[in-house]
Amino acid sequence: MPRKKRSIPVNAMATEFGTGIVIEKFSMSDIEAFGEGTLDNATSVHRHDSHSFFLLKSGTVNITIDFEQYVIKPRSIIYIHPDQVHHAVASEKMVVSSWAITNENLNPEYLKLLESITPAMPLTLTAETFNMIDEAADIFIKLTGHKSDRLHHWLLKDCCNALVALVISQYLKAAKPADKLTRFDVITKSFRELLERKYTNLKRPAEYAEILNISVPYLNECVKNTTGYSVSYHIQQRVILEAKRLLYFSNSSVKEIAAALGYDDYPYFSRLFTKVTGMSALTFRNKNLG
Incomplete structure:
Protein backbone atom coordinates (compact mmCIF):
# COMPACT_ATOMS: atom_id res chain seq x y z
CA MET A 1 0.00 0.00 0.00
CA PRO A 2 1.50 3.40 -0.94
CA ARG A 3 2.26 5.77 1.89
CA LYS A 4 -0.15 8.63 2.35
CA LYS A 5 1.28 11.97 1.44
CA ARG A 6 2.36 13.78 4.57
CA SER A 7 3.39 17.31 5.32
CA ILE A 8 4.06 19.13 8.57
CA PRO A 9 0.75 20.56 9.83
CA VAL A 10 0.98 24.27 10.63
CA ASN A 11 -1.36 25.45 13.37
CA ALA A 12 -2.25 29.09 12.71
CA MET A 13 -1.93 30.04 16.34
CA ALA A 14 -1.60 33.76 15.70
CA THR A 15 -3.01 34.41 12.25
CA GLU A 16 -6.35 32.79 12.97
CA PHE A 17 -7.11 35.89 15.01
CA GLY A 18 -6.46 38.08 11.99
CA THR A 19 -3.70 40.13 13.59
CA GLY A 20 -0.64 37.90 13.60
CA ILE A 21 -0.67 38.19 17.41
CA VAL A 22 -2.46 36.33 20.18
CA ILE A 23 -2.28 36.47 23.98
CA GLU A 24 -4.46 34.06 25.92
CA LYS A 25 -4.82 31.80 28.95
CA PHE A 26 -6.34 28.33 28.73
CA SER A 27 -6.69 25.04 30.58
CA MET A 28 -7.13 21.47 29.42
CA SER A 29 -10.89 21.79 30.02
CA ASP A 30 -10.96 24.84 27.71
CA ILE A 31 -9.30 22.80 24.93
CA GLU A 32 -11.71 19.91 25.42
CA ALA A 33 -14.68 22.29 25.36
CA PHE A 34 -13.78 23.35 21.82
CA GLY A 35 -14.19 19.78 20.61
CA GLU A 36 -12.12 16.80 19.59
CA GLY A 37 -10.55 18.53 16.59
CA THR A 38 -8.99 21.21 18.77
CA LEU A 39 -7.57 18.61 21.14
CA ASP A 40 -6.19 16.63 18.20
CA ASN A 41 -4.50 19.78 16.87
CA ALA A 42 -2.97 20.47 20.26
CA THR A 43 -1.59 16.95 20.79
CA SER A 44 -0.61 15.92 17.26
CA VAL A 45 2.78 16.80 15.80
CA HIS A 46 2.72 20.27 14.22
CA ARG A 47 4.43 23.59 13.74
CA HIS A 48 3.10 27.05 14.53
CA ASP A 49 2.99 29.96 12.10
CA SER A 50 4.60 32.17 14.71
CA HIS A 51 7.03 32.46 17.58
CA SER A 52 5.20 30.78 20.45
CA PHE A 53 5.60 31.08 24.22
CA PHE A 54 3.97 28.98 26.92
CA LEU A 55 3.97 29.88 30.61
CA LEU A 56 2.84 26.91 32.72
CA LYS A 57 0.96 27.87 35.87
CA SER A 58 -0.16 24.42 37.03
CA GLY A 59 -0.14 20.80 35.92
CA THR A 60 2.56 19.23 33.79
CA VAL A 61 3.21 19.09 30.06
CA ASN A 62 5.20 16.34 28.36
CA ILE A 63 6.43 17.86 25.12
CA THR A 64 8.51 16.54 22.25
CA ILE A 65 10.35 19.23 20.27
CA ASP A 66 12.34 18.14 17.23
CA PHE A 67 12.46 14.53 18.53
CA GLU A 68 13.74 15.57 21.98
CA GLN A 69 11.45 15.01 24.98
CA TYR A 70 10.97 17.45 27.86
CA VAL A 71 8.79 17.57 30.95
CA ILE A 72 7.56 21.07 31.74
CA LYS A 73 6.54 21.69 35.34
CA PRO A 74 4.72 24.62 36.98
CA ARG A 75 6.43 28.02 36.96
CA SER A 76 8.21 27.20 33.70
CA ILE A 77 8.38 28.96 30.34
CA ILE A 78 9.16 27.50 26.93
CA TYR A 79 9.82 29.25 23.62
CA ILE A 80 9.20 27.40 20.35
CA HIS A 81 10.56 28.70 17.05
CA PRO A 82 8.31 28.48 13.94
CA ASP A 83 10.70 25.94 12.35
CA GLN A 84 10.43 23.53 15.26
CA VAL A 85 8.00 20.60 15.12
CA HIS A 86 6.45 19.49 18.36
CA HIS A 87 3.56 17.81 20.12
CA ALA A 88 2.48 17.84 23.73
CA VAL A 89 0.47 15.81 26.21
CA ALA A 90 -0.78 17.81 29.19
CA SER A 91 -2.20 16.83 32.56
CA GLU A 92 -5.83 17.56 33.39
CA LYS A 93 -4.83 20.31 35.82
CA MET A 94 -2.83 22.22 33.20
CA VAL A 95 -3.26 26.00 33.11
CA VAL A 96 -1.15 27.91 30.58
CA SER A 97 -0.70 31.52 29.59
CA SER A 98 0.37 31.66 25.96
CA TRP A 99 1.33 34.29 23.43
CA ALA A 100 2.36 34.06 19.79
CA ILE A 101 3.60 36.61 17.31
CA THR A 102 4.58 36.49 13.64
CA ASN A 103 7.86 37.83 12.26
CA GLU A 104 6.34 40.99 10.83
CA ASN A 105 4.95 42.02 14.24
CA LEU A 106 8.03 41.10 16.25
CA ASN A 107 10.57 43.74 17.20
CA PRO A 108 13.53 43.08 14.82
CA GLU A 109 16.02 43.20 17.69
CA TYR A 110 13.98 40.61 19.59
CA LEU A 111 13.93 38.41 16.49
CA LYS A 112 17.74 38.45 16.36
CA LEU A 113 17.91 37.50 20.02
CA LEU A 114 15.38 34.69 19.63
CA GLU A 115 17.37 33.24 16.74
CA SER A 116 20.44 33.21 18.98
CA ILE A 117 18.73 31.15 21.71
CA THR A 118 17.06 28.64 19.38
CA PRO A 119 16.65 25.83 20.27
CA ALA A 120 15.48 26.89 23.72
CA MET A 121 15.14 24.54 26.66
CA PRO A 122 12.23 24.86 29.12
CA LEU A 123 13.23 27.44 31.71
CA THR A 124 12.16 27.27 35.37
CA LEU A 125 11.46 30.72 36.79
CA THR A 126 11.71 32.06 40.32
CA ALA A 127 8.36 32.63 42.03
CA GLU A 128 8.85 36.40 41.79
CA THR A 129 9.66 36.36 38.06
CA PHE A 130 6.86 33.92 37.28
CA ASN A 131 4.30 36.07 39.08
CA MET A 132 5.50 39.20 37.28
CA ILE A 133 5.15 37.62 33.82
CA ASP A 134 1.89 35.89 34.72
CA GLU A 135 0.35 39.14 36.01
CA ALA A 136 1.52 41.03 32.93
CA ALA A 137 -0.05 38.38 30.68
CA ASP A 138 -3.35 38.62 32.60
CA ILE A 139 -3.44 42.40 32.14
CA PHE A 140 -2.59 42.16 28.45
CA ILE A 141 -5.23 39.47 27.89
CA LYS A 142 -7.85 41.90 29.22
CA LEU A 143 -6.57 44.59 26.84
CA THR A 144 -6.94 42.25 23.86
CA GLY A 145 -10.72 42.46 24.30
CA HIS A 146 -10.78 46.17 23.42
CA LYS A 147 -11.21 45.46 19.71
CA SER A 148 -13.16 48.66 19.04
CA ASP A 149 -10.16 50.77 20.03
CA ARG A 150 -8.65 52.37 16.92
CA LEU A 151 -5.18 51.55 18.24
CA HIS A 152 -6.08 47.96 19.15
CA HIS A 153 -3.54 46.29 16.85
CA TRP A 154 -0.69 48.51 18.00
CA LEU A 155 -1.65 47.97 21.63
CA LEU A 156 -1.72 44.22 21.07
CA LYS A 157 1.62 44.35 19.29
CA ASP A 158 3.28 46.33 22.07
CA CYS A 159 1.84 44.05 24.75
CA CYS A 160 3.05 40.88 23.03
CA ASN A 161 6.49 42.33 22.36
CA ALA A 162 6.73 43.29 26.04
CA LEU A 163 6.01 39.68 27.04
CA VAL A 164 8.55 38.44 24.51
CA ALA A 165 11.15 40.82 25.95
CA LEU A 166 10.47 39.52 29.46
CA VAL A 167 11.04 35.95 28.29
CA ILE A 168 14.18 36.79 26.30
CA SER A 169 15.61 38.54 29.36
CA GLN A 170 15.22 35.33 31.36
CA TYR A 171 16.97 33.22 28.73
CA LEU A 172 19.77 35.76 28.49
CA LYS A 173 20.04 35.85 32.27
CA ALA A 174 20.45 32.07 32.29
CA ALA A 175 23.18 32.33 29.65
CA LYS A 176 26.64 33.78 30.06
CA PRO A 177 26.51 37.63 30.24
CA ALA A 178 27.64 39.39 27.06
CA ASP A 179 30.45 41.18 28.88
CA LYS A 180 31.73 37.82 30.11
CA LEU A 181 31.88 36.20 26.66
CA THR A 182 35.33 35.07 25.63
CA ARG A 183 36.69 35.33 22.11
CA PHE A 184 35.89 31.61 21.77
CA ASP A 185 32.27 32.25 22.80
CA VAL A 186 31.83 35.07 20.30
CA ILE A 187 33.23 33.06 17.40
CA THR A 188 31.14 30.01 18.31
CA LYS A 189 28.00 32.14 18.44
CA SER A 190 28.80 33.59 15.00
CA PHE A 191 29.44 30.11 13.61
CA ARG A 192 26.13 28.72 14.92
CA GLU A 193 24.17 31.65 13.51
CA LEU A 194 25.90 31.17 10.16
CA LEU A 195 25.26 27.42 10.27
CA GLU A 196 21.53 27.96 10.72
CA ARG A 197 21.42 30.02 7.53
CA LYS A 198 23.86 28.01 5.41
CA TYR A 199 23.69 24.33 6.41
CA THR A 200 22.08 23.21 3.15
CA ASN A 201 24.85 24.84 1.09
CA LEU A 202 28.00 24.71 3.21
CA LYS A 203 29.16 21.34 4.52
CA ARG A 204 32.89 21.83 5.17
CA PRO A 205 34.43 23.58 8.20
CA ALA A 206 36.75 25.42 5.82
CA GLU A 207 33.80 27.19 4.20
CA TYR A 208 32.62 28.56 7.55
CA ALA A 209 36.14 29.51 8.59
CA GLU A 210 36.61 31.46 5.35
CA ILE A 211 33.41 33.48 5.88
CA LEU A 212 34.42 34.18 9.50
CA ASN A 213 37.92 35.13 8.27
CA ILE A 214 39.72 32.74 10.60
CA SER A 215 41.65 29.48 10.14
CA VAL A 216 39.97 26.08 10.33
CA PRO A 217 42.09 24.94 13.34
CA TYR A 218 41.19 28.12 15.24
CA LEU A 219 37.46 27.77 14.43
CA ASN A 220 37.56 24.17 15.64
CA GLU A 221 39.43 25.21 18.78
CA CYS A 222 36.82 27.87 19.56
CA VAL A 223 33.80 25.66 18.91
CA LYS A 224 35.17 22.61 20.69
CA ASN A 225 36.31 24.63 23.69
CA THR A 226 32.84 26.23 24.00
CA THR A 227 30.55 23.30 23.17
CA GLY A 228 32.67 20.19 23.59
CA TYR A 229 32.09 19.22 19.95
CA SER A 230 33.84 19.90 16.66
CA VAL A 231 32.61 22.09 13.82
CA SER A 232 31.93 18.99 11.70
CA TYR A 233 29.78 17.54 14.48
CA HIS A 234 27.56 20.64 14.56
CA ILE A 235 27.22 20.70 10.77
CA GLN A 236 26.22 17.04 10.69
CA GLN A 237 23.75 17.38 13.57
CA ARG A 238 21.97 20.33 11.94
CA VAL A 239 21.67 18.54 8.59
CA ILE A 240 20.42 15.32 10.18
CA LEU A 241 17.80 17.19 12.24
CA GLU A 242 16.32 18.55 9.02
CA ALA A 243 16.57 15.10 7.43
CA LYS A 244 14.58 13.63 10.34
CA ARG A 245 11.88 16.24 9.89
CA LEU A 246 11.61 15.48 6.17
CA LEU A 247 11.66 11.71 6.69
CA TYR A 248 8.85 11.94 9.21
CA PHE A 249 6.64 14.49 7.52
CA SER A 250 7.14 14.07 3.78
CA ASN A 251 6.80 11.27 1.27
CA SER A 252 10.03 12.29 -0.46
CA SER A 253 12.48 9.47 -1.06
CA VAL A 254 15.75 9.41 0.87
CA LYS A 255 17.52 10.34 -2.37
CA GLU A 256 15.24 13.37 -2.83
CA LYS A 275 26.62 7.17 11.45
CA VAL A 276 24.88 10.05 13.28
CA THR A 277 21.65 8.28 14.30
CA GLY A 278 22.70 4.67 14.57
CA MET A 279 20.10 3.55 12.05
CA SER A 280 19.40 3.91 8.35
CA ALA A 281 17.13 6.66 7.06
CA LEU A 282 14.48 4.13 6.03
CA THR A 283 14.63 2.43 9.43
CA PHE A 284 14.14 5.82 11.11
CA ARG A 285 11.16 6.58 8.86
CA ASN A 286 9.50 3.20 9.42
CA LYS A 287 10.13 3.27 13.16
CA ASN A 288 8.58 6.71 13.63
CA LEU A 289 5.62 6.08 11.34
CA GLY A 290 4.84 2.74 12.94
Whole structure:
Protein backbone atom coordinates (compact mmCIF):
# COMPACT_ATOMS: atom_id res chain seq x y z
CA MET A 1 0.00 0.00 0.00
CA PRO A 2 1.50 3.40 -0.94
CA ARG A 3 2.26 5.77 1.89
CA LYS A 4 -0.15 8.63 2.35
CA LYS A 5 1.28 11.97 1.44
CA ARG A 6 2.36 13.78 4.57
CA SER A 7 3.39 17.31 5.32
CA ILE A 8 4.06 19.13 8.57
CA PRO A 9 0.75 20.56 9.83
CA VAL A 10 0.98 24.27 10.63
CA ASN A 11 -1.36 25.45 13.37
CA ALA A 12 -2.25 29.09 12.71
CA MET A 13 -1.93 30.04 16.34
CA ALA A 14 -1.60 33.76 15.70
CA THR A 15 -3.01 34.41 12.25
CA GLU A 16 -6.35 32.79 12.97
CA PHE A 17 -7.11 35.89 15.01
CA GLY A 18 -6.46 38.08 11.99
CA THR A 19 -3.70 40.13 13.59
CA GLY A 20 -0.64 37.90 13.60
CA ILE A 21 -0.67 38.19 17.41
CA VAL A 22 -2.46 36.33 20.18
CA ILE A 23 -2.28 36.47 23.98
CA GLU A 24 -4.46 34.06 25.92
CA LYS A 25 -4.82 31.80 28.95
CA PHE A 26 -6.34 28.33 28.73
CA SER A 27 -6.69 25.04 30.58
CA MET A 28 -7.13 21.47 29.42
CA SER A 29 -10.89 21.79 30.02
CA ASP A 30 -10.96 24.84 27.71
CA ILE A 31 -9.30 22.80 24.93
CA GLU A 32 -11.71 19.91 25.42
CA ALA A 33 -14.68 22.29 25.36
CA PHE A 34 -13.78 23.35 21.82
CA GLY A 35 -14.19 19.78 20.61
CA GLU A 36 -12.12 16.80 19.59
CA GLY A 37 -10.55 18.53 16.59
CA THR A 38 -8.99 21.21 18.77
CA LEU A 39 -7.57 18.61 21.14
CA ASP A 40 -6.19 16.63 18.20
CA ASN A 41 -4.50 19.78 16.87
CA ALA A 42 -2.97 20.47 20.26
CA THR A 43 -1.59 16.95 20.79
CA SER A 44 -0.61 15.92 17.26
CA VAL A 45 2.78 16.80 15.80
CA HIS A 46 2.72 20.27 14.22
CA ARG A 47 4.43 23.59 13.74
CA HIS A 48 3.10 27.05 14.53
CA ASP A 49 2.99 29.96 12.10
CA SER A 50 4.60 32.17 14.71
CA HIS A 51 7.03 32.46 17.58
CA SER A 52 5.20 30.78 20.45
CA PHE A 53 5.60 31.08 24.22
CA PHE A 54 3.97 28.98 26.92
CA LEU A 55 3.97 29.88 30.61
CA LEU A 56 2.84 26.91 32.72
CA LYS A 57 0.96 27.87 35.87
CA SER A 58 -0.16 24.42 37.03
CA GLY A 59 -0.14 20.80 35.92
CA THR A 60 2.56 19.23 33.79
CA VAL A 61 3.21 19.09 30.06
CA ASN A 62 5.20 16.34 28.36
CA ILE A 63 6.43 17.86 25.12
CA THR A 64 8.51 16.54 22.25
CA ILE A 65 10.35 19.23 20.27
CA ASP A 66 12.34 18.14 17.23
CA PHE A 67 12.46 14.53 18.53
CA GLU A 68 13.74 15.57 21.98
CA GLN A 69 11.45 15.01 24.98
CA TYR A 70 10.97 17.45 27.86
CA VAL A 71 8.79 17.57 30.95
CA ILE A 72 7.56 21.07 31.74
CA LYS A 73 6.54 21.69 35.34
CA PRO A 74 4.72 24.62 36.98
CA ARG A 75 6.43 28.02 36.96
CA SER A 76 8.21 27.20 33.70
CA ILE A 77 8.38 28.96 30.34
CA ILE A 78 9.16 27.50 26.93
CA TYR A 79 9.82 29.25 23.62
CA ILE A 80 9.20 27.40 20.35
CA HIS A 81 10.56 28.70 17.05
CA PRO A 82 8.31 28.48 13.94
CA ASP A 83 10.70 25.94 12.35
CA GLN A 84 10.43 23.53 15.26
CA VAL A 85 8.00 20.60 15.12
CA HIS A 86 6.45 19.49 18.36
CA HIS A 87 3.56 17.81 20.12
CA ALA A 88 2.48 17.84 23.73
CA VAL A 89 0.47 15.81 26.21
CA ALA A 90 -0.78 17.81 29.19
CA SER A 91 -2.20 16.83 32.56
CA GLU A 92 -5.83 17.56 33.39
CA LYS A 93 -4.83 20.31 35.82
CA MET A 94 -2.83 22.22 33.20
CA VAL A 95 -3.26 26.00 33.11
CA VAL A 96 -1.15 27.91 30.58
CA SER A 97 -0.70 31.52 29.59
CA SER A 98 0.37 31.66 25.96
CA TRP A 99 1.33 34.29 23.43
CA ALA A 100 2.36 34.06 19.79
CA ILE A 101 3.60 36.61 17.31
CA THR A 102 4.58 36.49 13.64
CA ASN A 103 7.86 37.83 12.26
CA GLU A 104 6.34 40.99 10.83
CA ASN A 105 4.95 42.02 14.24
CA LEU A 106 8.03 41.10 16.25
CA ASN A 107 10.57 43.74 17.20
CA PRO A 108 13.53 43.08 14.82
CA GLU A 109 16.02 43.20 17.69
CA TYR A 110 13.98 40.61 19.59
CA LEU A 111 13.93 38.41 16.49
CA LYS A 112 17.74 38.45 16.36
CA LEU A 113 17.91 37.50 20.02
CA LEU A 114 15.38 34.69 19.63
CA GLU A 115 17.37 33.24 16.74
CA SER A 116 20.44 33.21 18.98
CA ILE A 117 18.73 31.15 21.71
CA THR A 118 17.06 28.64 19.38
CA PRO A 119 16.65 25.83 20.27
CA ALA A 120 15.48 26.89 23.72
CA MET A 121 15.14 24.54 26.66
CA PRO A 122 12.23 24.86 29.12
CA LEU A 123 13.23 27.44 31.71
CA THR A 124 12.16 27.27 35.37
CA LEU A 125 11.46 30.72 36.79
CA THR A 126 11.71 32.06 40.32
CA ALA A 127 8.36 32.63 42.03
CA GLU A 128 8.85 36.40 41.79
CA THR A 129 9.66 36.36 38.06
CA PHE A 130 6.86 33.92 37.28
CA ASN A 131 4.30 36.07 39.08
CA MET A 132 5.50 39.20 37.28
CA ILE A 133 5.15 37.62 33.82
CA ASP A 134 1.89 35.89 34.72
CA GLU A 135 0.35 39.14 36.01
CA ALA A 136 1.52 41.03 32.93
CA ALA A 137 -0.05 38.38 30.68
CA ASP A 138 -3.35 38.62 32.60
CA ILE A 139 -3.44 42.40 32.14
CA PHE A 140 -2.59 42.16 28.45
CA ILE A 141 -5.23 39.47 27.89
CA LYS A 142 -7.85 41.90 29.22
CA LEU A 143 -6.57 44.59 26.84
CA THR A 144 -6.94 42.25 23.86
CA GLY A 145 -10.72 42.46 24.30
CA HIS A 146 -10.78 46.17 23.42
CA LYS A 147 -11.21 45.46 19.71
CA SER A 148 -13.16 48.66 19.04
CA ASP A 149 -10.16 50.77 20.03
CA ARG A 150 -8.65 52.37 16.92
CA LEU A 151 -5.18 51.55 18.24
CA HIS A 152 -6.08 47.96 19.15
CA HIS A 153 -3.54 46.29 16.85
CA TRP A 154 -0.69 48.51 18.00
CA LEU A 155 -1.65 47.97 21.63
CA LEU A 156 -1.72 44.22 21.07
CA LYS A 157 1.62 44.35 19.29
CA ASP A 158 3.28 46.33 22.07
CA CYS A 159 1.84 44.05 24.75
CA CYS A 160 3.05 40.88 23.03
CA ASN A 161 6.49 42.33 22.36
CA ALA A 162 6.73 43.29 26.04
CA LEU A 163 6.01 39.68 27.04
CA VAL A 164 8.55 38.44 24.51
CA ALA A 165 11.15 40.82 25.95
CA LEU A 166 10.47 39.52 29.46
CA VAL A 167 11.04 35.95 28.29
CA ILE A 168 14.18 36.79 26.30
CA SER A 169 15.61 38.54 29.36
CA GLN A 170 15.22 35.33 31.36
CA TYR A 171 16.97 33.22 28.73
CA LEU A 172 19.77 35.76 28.49
CA LYS A 173 20.04 35.85 32.27
CA ALA A 174 20.45 32.07 32.29
CA ALA A 175 23.18 32.33 29.65
CA LYS A 176 26.64 33.78 30.06
CA PRO A 177 26.51 37.63 30.24
CA ALA A 178 27.64 39.39 27.06
CA ASP A 179 30.45 41.18 28.88
CA LYS A 180 31.73 37.82 30.11
CA LEU A 181 31.88 36.20 26.66
CA THR A 182 35.33 35.07 25.63
CA ARG A 183 36.69 35.33 22.11
CA PHE A 184 35.89 31.61 21.77
CA ASP A 185 32.27 32.25 22.80
CA VAL A 186 31.83 35.07 20.30
CA ILE A 187 33.23 33.06 17.40
CA THR A 188 31.14 30.01 18.31
CA LYS A 189 28.00 32.14 18.44
CA SER A 190 28.80 33.59 15.00
CA PHE A 191 29.44 30.11 13.61
CA ARG A 192 26.13 28.72 14.92
CA GLU A 193 24.17 31.65 13.51
CA LEU A 194 25.90 31.17 10.16
CA LEU A 195 25.26 27.42 10.27
CA GLU A 196 21.53 27.96 10.72
CA ARG A 197 21.42 30.02 7.53
CA LYS A 198 23.86 28.01 5.41
CA TYR A 199 23.69 24.33 6.41
CA THR A 200 22.08 23.21 3.15
CA ASN A 201 24.85 24.84 1.09
CA LEU A 202 28.00 24.71 3.21
CA LYS A 203 29.16 21.34 4.52
CA ARG A 204 32.89 21.83 5.17
CA PRO A 205 34.43 23.58 8.20
CA ALA A 206 36.75 25.42 5.82
CA GLU A 207 33.80 27.19 4.20
CA TYR A 208 32.62 28.56 7.55
CA ALA A 209 36.14 29.51 8.59
CA GLU A 210 36.61 31.46 5.35
CA ILE A 211 33.41 33.48 5.88
CA LEU A 212 34.42 34.18 9.50
CA ASN A 213 37.92 35.13 8.27
CA ILE A 214 39.72 32.74 10.60
CA SER A 215 41.65 29.48 10.14
CA VAL A 216 39.97 26.08 10.33
CA PRO A 217 42.09 24.94 13.34
CA TYR A 218 41.19 28.12 15.24
CA LEU A 219 37.46 27.77 14.43
CA ASN A 220 37.56 24.17 15.64
CA GLU A 221 39.43 25.21 18.78
CA CYS A 222 36.82 27.87 19.56
CA VAL A 223 33.80 25.66 18.91
CA LYS A 224 35.17 22.61 20.69
CA ASN A 225 36.31 24.63 23.69
CA THR A 226 32.84 26.23 24.00
CA THR A 227 30.55 23.30 23.17
CA GLY A 228 32.67 20.19 23.59
CA TYR A 229 32.09 19.22 19.95
CA SER A 230 33.84 19.90 16.66
CA VAL A 231 32.61 22.09 13.82
CA SER A 232 31.93 18.99 11.70
CA TYR A 233 29.78 17.54 14.48
CA HIS A 234 27.56 20.64 14.56
CA ILE A 235 27.22 20.70 10.77
CA GLN A 236 26.22 17.04 10.69
CA GLN A 237 23.75 17.38 13.57
CA ARG A 238 21.97 20.33 11.94
CA VAL A 239 21.67 18.54 8.59
CA ILE A 240 20.42 15.32 10.18
CA LEU A 241 17.80 17.19 12.24
CA GLU A 242 16.32 18.55 9.02
CA ALA A 243 16.57 15.10 7.43
CA LYS A 244 14.58 13.63 10.34
CA ARG A 245 11.88 16.24 9.89
CA LEU A 246 11.61 15.48 6.17
CA LEU A 247 11.66 11.71 6.69
CA TYR A 248 8.85 11.94 9.21
CA PHE A 249 6.64 14.49 7.52
CA SER A 250 7.14 14.07 3.78
CA ASN A 251 6.80 11.27 1.27
CA SER A 252 10.03 12.29 -0.46
CA SER A 253 12.48 9.47 -1.06
CA VAL A 254 15.75 9.41 0.87
CA LYS A 255 17.52 10.34 -2.37
CA GLU A 256 15.24 13.37 -2.83
CA ILE A 257 15.80 14.42 0.79
CA ALA A 258 19.56 14.10 0.33
CA ALA A 259 19.39 16.38 -2.73
CA ALA A 260 17.19 18.91 -0.89
CA LEU A 261 19.82 19.10 1.85
CA GLY A 262 22.63 19.68 -0.60
CA TYR A 263 24.02 16.15 -1.04
CA ASP A 264 24.47 15.01 -4.64
CA ASP A 265 26.25 11.92 -3.36
CA TYR A 266 23.28 9.92 -2.09
CA PRO A 267 25.31 6.94 -0.76
CA TYR A 268 27.44 9.36 1.28
CA PHE A 269 24.33 10.96 2.79
CA SER A 270 22.93 7.52 3.66
CA ARG A 271 26.16 6.56 5.42
CA LEU A 272 26.20 9.90 7.26
CA PHE A 273 22.62 9.45 8.49
CA THR A 274 23.43 5.96 9.79
CA LYS A 275 26.62 7.17 11.45
CA VAL A 276 24.88 10.05 13.28
CA THR A 277 21.65 8.28 14.30
CA GLY A 278 22.70 4.67 14.57
CA MET A 279 20.10 3.55 12.05
CA SER A 280 19.40 3.91 8.35
CA ALA A 281 17.13 6.66 7.06
CA LEU A 282 14.48 4.13 6.03
CA THR A 283 14.63 2.43 9.43
CA PHE A 284 14.14 5.82 11.11
CA ARG A 285 11.16 6.58 8.86
CA ASN A 286 9.50 3.20 9.42
CA LYS A 287 10.13 3.27 13.16
CA ASN A 288 8.58 6.71 13.63
CA LEU A 289 5.62 6.08 11.34
CA GLY A 290 4.84 2.74 12.94
